[in-house]
Amino acid sequence: MAIEVRIPTILRTYTGGAKEVEGTGSTLGELIDDLEARHAGLQARLIDSGQLRRFVNVYLNDEDVRFLSGLQTPVKDGDTVTVLPAVAGG
């Protein structure tokens, strides 16, 4: 079972420069746990105190997972998860 995960430039230091990695899991949270096993430190950039970080956008296929079930969002083989840091400021 493989889920493709697209990694933004700024997080490629955790993936040895790779812009795409693969992982497994039945929910987004499990997928991120799985990625952490091979890309130590990536999880902390995505999750803080058990929640997805506010200024990181994570999409399951074309949808922002905030509009789905966040870390509980079910994922499956063939899905694509995309991570994009939010563009924001003041």
Added chain:
Amino acid sequence: MLTISRDLYDKIVAHARKDHPDEACGVLAGPAGSDHPERFIPMENAERSPTFYRFDSTEQFKVWREMDDRDEEPVVIYHSHTATEAYPSRTDISYASEPNAHYVLVSTRDPDRAEFRSYRILDGQVDEEPVSVTE
């Protein structure tokens, strides 16, 4: 150094003026690796605020996917300050997450004269750079 056409420069300033007193924001896309801005992409400020901006997450996804399909990258990320100088704030610095982009700040605090300045922001460090406008 940021090299930008007069046309794109004017479009950014016009966008900032139009959205004043809310902060305006957007992207100039260009061919990946070229450092050459070509395509003007004004974005919705989902915060609609005079002191904060944020790209709508769904719109950002579409724009980033389209740039990827076209082998482009965000060469410039711009936003405006409506009452303060055209210099990155602490939040601008902490949220800057495109290491290859030029961060352009426009200030619309003066109705007669827009300030337009450009910066590289990497690992919390801000370096201003000259702007060369080509006719």
